[in-house]
Amino acid sequence: MNDSCPSCLARDIAPADTRTRGDRIVDGYQCPSCGHTWATVRDLTAYSELHARRAQRRTRKAA
Template sequence: MKDTCPSCLARDIAPAESRTRGDRTVDGYQCPNCRRTWTVTRDLTAYSELHARRAHNRTRKAAA
């Protein structure tokens, strides 16, 4: 899921790293413009089953 930089407001920044912890996913971002870093924690139960499955598959691939 893409995000907006909280510092310079650059848009559509893809996560640099993602991890799933139980029913939550933690995405780490770094802005390519100002180099600001931040994390976002999302509760996957608030999203559709499709989003939860994609997040789970993405994390499993990164761990391999």
Template sequence: MKDNCPTCLERDVAPAVSRRRGQRTRDGYQCPRCGQQWITDRITTAYPADQDAA
């Protein structure tokens, strides 16, 4: 799942690393524009399956 940079608002940043554990997905991102790094932790069942392909 892509995300937006919290610092410079660069859109559609793809995760650099993803891990799944049970119903949770943790994605690590690094913005190609400003270098900001961040992590998201999501409950997989809360997102439609077709969003993973986006």
């Protein structure tokens, strides 16, 4: 998942490194414009619940 630099606001920066830690994905970034580094963490359980709800809505419409 690409991100924007929180320092200089450069856009569409790809992760330099991605690691999985249990139910979380940690993406590390380094801005090519200013060199700022940061990390983001996504909780996969939150995303899987969202996708399950969407699948249920499609099922209800089909019924």
